[in-house]
Amino acid sequence: MKILISxxxxxxxxxxxxxxxxxxxMSGELECDESLPSIRTLASDIHISVMTIKKxxxxxxxxxxxxxxxxxxxxxxxxxxxxxxxxxxxxxxNYMEKIINIKNKYHIEDEEIIDLFKYLMESEEDE
Numbered sequence: 172m173k174i175l176i177s178x179x180x181x182x183x184x185x186x187x188x189x190x191x192x193x194x195x196x197m198s199g200e201l202e203c204d205e206s207l208p209s210i211r212t213l214a215s216d217i218h219i220s221v222m223t224i225k226k227x228x229x230x231x232x233x234x235x236x237x238x239x240x241x242x243x244x245x246x247x248x249x250x251x252x253x254x255x256x257x258x259x260x261x262x263x264x265n266y267m268e269k270i271i272n273i274k275n276k277y278h279i280e281d282e283e284i285i286d287l288f289k290y291l292m293e294s295e296e297d298e
Contacts, residue, residue, distance in 0.1 A: 172201065172208060174217055184219060188227040196236055196247055197258060207237060207245040 174191045195201040214221045
C-alpha cells in the first residue's frame with residue numbers, strides 16, 4: 172500500500188492517510204476484505220506516529236470504508252454503492268469549488284463557465 176505524506180500540506184496528516192486509503196479503495200487497488208497493515212506496521216513504514224494512524228483508521232471505520240476484527244486486524248469493508256457515490260459527489264464538489272475560485276479571481280462570467288462545461292460534456296459523449 173502506497174501512502175505519500177506532504178508535510179507542507181494544509182491537510183492534517185491523518186486526513187492525508189485516510190484520503191489515500193479511500194482513493195485506493197474506490198479505485199479497486201484495495202479490494203473488499205483485503206487486510207490493511209497493522210497500525211504499528213503502517214506507522215513504522217511511513218514514519219508517522221501510531222496515534223495518527225489510529226485516528227485515520229478510526230475515521231475510516233466510522234465512515235464505513237474499513238472494518239476492524241478484534242485480534243485479526245483491519246480490512247476493507249464491502250463496497251457500499253451509496254458510500255461510493257457520496258465520495259464521488261464530494262470529489263466533484265471540491266473540484267467545482269476550485270473552478271469557482273478561479274472564475275472569481277479572473278472575473279469570468281458564470282455563463283462562460285456553464286457553456287464550457289456543456290461543451291466538454293458533449294465532447295465526452297461523442298468519444
